[in-house]
Structure formats: C-alpha cells, structure tokens
Amino acid sequence: MCRYIRILCVPLLGMAVSAHASPAQNTPEELVGAVISAARRGDVPQFLACLTATSRASLTESFANRSALREAQQAFRRALDNQYGKGGILYFSPEEDLKSVIVRFVGAEILEKKRGPPGIVKLRVRTSVRTPDGRISQVEDTLGVQRERGAWKLRLGFAPQGQRVANYIGTLQRYTKSVQEGAYKDRMTAMIALDNALNGKGSVTR
C-alpha cells in the first residue's frame, strides 16, 4: 500500500556498478538516445555506462543510503512496538530495482542545448515516462552532459550525501536506544521527539 512513485529514482540493489564497454557517444544527442535506448530495453549495464564515473559512484552510495535508512527506521518502529505495544499494520512499498525503474522511460526529446559551466553542456529535455498506473506522462528537466574519456556522459545533478544520511541514521539509532531505555512516556512522545530531531529542531519532549 505504501507505493511510492519512484519514477526517476534508482536503487541499485545487488547490482554491479561498472562502466561496461559501450559505443562511445559522440554527441549529446547520441548520449540521450543511448540513455533512452538502454532504459527501454532495461539494459542496466548500458544505462550505467552512459553516466559519468562520479554519477555512478553517487548512485551506488544513494542506494546504500536508502537501505541503511530504511533499516534504521524499522529498528525504531520495532523499539516502539516492544516498548508500547505492537502497532497497527503499516505497509511499505517494496524497493524497486534499477531495471524496473528505467524501463519506464519511453522517450526523450531535446528541447534546448546550451553551454553550461566549463566542460558541461546543458540540455533541456522533455522525457516521456510510463507511470505505475500505465499512463504516459511528460516531464521536462535540465541535464548536464560532459565529455569523459572521449565520450559524452550524463552527469547527475547531485552530490554525495553520505554525511547527511549518516546523521539521519545516527539520530534514528540514538532515539531507538532512548525508546529501548524507556525515556518517553508513550509512543507519540517518542515519535514527535524523533521527528523534531530529524527536522533540525532537536527539541526532545520527554
């Protein structure tokens, strides 16, 4: 029931993240075509080969973060259940793998191409994506592409988030321990305390 729409999110469970040999993309247009072609075929190695090395690494870290966060979240819930009684059923969506996500890309059209920061070309792209309910929706995004080892590669728009995620996990573990030690009068108080900590206020109601 907890079905998140991860249209453009890419968990990488159990996936070897390596740049497989692939035909070099000589132009940004060829690169976008290769990304969509690999996505439509569900060809994960080829899809990953279209990314810069840094982007592949960030993607790997991202997936590891998701798993660690979910485990820390579930540990907090288990502590609540042990301390205050087993809670009602809460459905979580199963994690999707990369293939199930990328096959939703069904097409892309470059709307605009212009020079970006040094070495980077900015592309305005309209992408057609199949939603989980089978409809086709179109989204527009600005992509960065750059040359790497003689070929154009897709540069994902994010930086590694390791420290921030480590902070989330540390906070979850700390509040899980507090629950186990009986620091809160009830489940609600514990959840509010955690929520304030995760959202930066750090106020603890006990």
Added chain:
Amino acid sequence: MRRSSSQNLPLVALIAGVLACPPLPITLKTIDLSPQDSPVTGGSGIAGAFGYCFSSDSPPPSSFSPGPAQAMVGFDDYFAPGAQPFPCNTVRDETFRGGIKFDLSQFDTIGSADLLFDTVNSLSRSNGETVGQNPPESFATTIGMGTQAFSSASEMPDDSELPLPAGPSFDIGVSSQVRAWLGGRSNFGFIIGGPRPTATSSSYPQDNDAQMSWYGNFRLRVLYNPAMNPRAPQ
C-alpha cells in the same frame, strides 16, 4: 362487471383477522462489531529525487507509525531544493490512509449500521517544528469504500467517498455501505483519507509540513432483526 358478495368473503375475513390479532412483535438487536483484523495504514506518494537525478539524495524517513489497533491518516512532507546548475529536488511526500474492515458474514439484512471511532492522537509540523495536539485533532476529510484488498501493492483506493465530520469522535451512518456489501459488493472495508490527495511526480507539495491523526476504538454498530439473520446472535 358486478362482483358477487361471495367473492368478497376472503377479503373480509382477512381484514377481520388482521384487526383481531395484534401484530407479531419484532425485537431488534444491536451489536458492536470489532474490526476483522488490525486496522491498516497504507502510505503512498513520492519519495526520492526528481528530474534527471535518477536517485541521489535520500530524504529522512517518516518518523510515524500507527499504535496498537490504530490507523494513521494524513501527510508528511519533506522538501529540499537542489543546487544549481542542475537542481535535483529531494522530496518525500507521503500520504497515509487508514483501512478498517468488518466481518459481516453473520448478517443477511440489517436495519442500520453506524461506524464509530475516535481520534486518539494528532500532530502537525510547520516551520520546522512538530507538535502534538491536546485534545487531538482529526485531519482526515473523507471516508470511502475500499475497491481493493489492503496490500502493499495497492494505494488503498476507494470510491463512494463521504465527507468526514470534524470529530474528534465519530458516529457515521454507514447503512447504505453495509447493505451494498451484503448485497454482493466485495467487502474491502472502509478507507479513511485526507486531508490532501496523494502527491505525484508531476505535482507535489514543496514544503516540510505534516498533519497526521491517529484513529482507534473502531466499532461497527449494527441494528438488525434476529429473525431475519439466523447466523447473528439471537
């Protein structure tokens, strides 16, 4: 055509009989049913990063879960705008809906049915601070009839939605819904939803707000005629 007096005799006798005998007393009973299983909370919405980010940043997970015999309803948002030159927004917009199902197999027909439950807790988050409310506030706005079995593979869809009053305690007439189930519609239970629709990747709130209510003490109060419901308590 002229009717003979002898032809009217059975009718006269019937009327006389009805007038002479008092009507059979009908004793109705009321029963409070508990939910068939534990209430279910299902979340839907979006989580992750959007645009050609493919994945990237992991938003913090929701802190909330239902307590014993509770369903949790509302929304819990997280939004962190991405940085230039290729902004990649990190988003978590979860919408929670509650599902409650009652076993109606002992009934063939009912006089009436009412769904009773209470708001047992609530909280809201705005400007980065989460606070609980006392007395609890009900943020749910609708109650509908489920159209699929509760499962992790569905988003708890419903139809025949009715507006939910303000609460915090509820006594909602659901006779027509229960009659529909007894009449053959698949019983997937009640769905409590709101106050916002589920976010989509093309339309999602860009805030860090939350409004959540926890509901419990679910009962279905059924008024019925035992003579017409032989499997129900007599």
